[in-house]
Amino acid sequence: MRPYAEALMRLIYPAQCGICKLALGLHDRELCPACRKKLVQLRRDPVQAIMSQRFAAVANAWSIYPYEGPVRDLLTAVKFSGKQWLISAFRSELRELSQALAADNSYDAVIPVPMDRRHYVEREFNQAELLAAIVSQASGIPLERRILSKRFSLTRQSSLGREARRHNLRDAFRARSKRVRGQRLLLVDDILTTGATSQEAATTLRLAGARQVDLLVLARTEASDSPRAASL
């Protein structure tokens, strides 16, 4: 939008910070300077973002933020208040990591961890897909939304414990073998909790013939930072 038109829009519809609701200055996007600063302080740069713990079927994994404070507030607003545009608050950090990864690896496709159809219809968007679109745009790696799909599940993962999550996920994903065979893939998700979902998605892709599956998550919970998570 042109600066003049945008200034006019801001006069009519004052934009608010996506976290603290303070009115935004004309040059602020999504967040006020104080909330932006808190967010920037939490991020790990591309070198620090590599995760030391191993996940089944995943060759390398990266995460940018711990899932806390402003990261949690923003993702909650994106997912449960329908404020999809707030995903842009993560854009520059996500771009930077995506470009670093694309420079060091030759991926054939970026794949968002899918939602099942019913949850997708309820929410109208998949936040992993919004993030994967930014990764694809920044890196030039093609975005593939239809290679991996998730079957309908009666139980939400977030309501289950670790063991129950793994059981609930068995055979949850389907991959199109023809499109996956021999490919190097970068799987993208918003939050890593136990890692069960990502591992199951990666396993499905590997069983379908993918040569390599790497994982990029925006944020991980403290539980996934603990040594115990490394063995699962």
Ligand SMILES: [Zn+2]
């Ligand atoms: Zn703020």
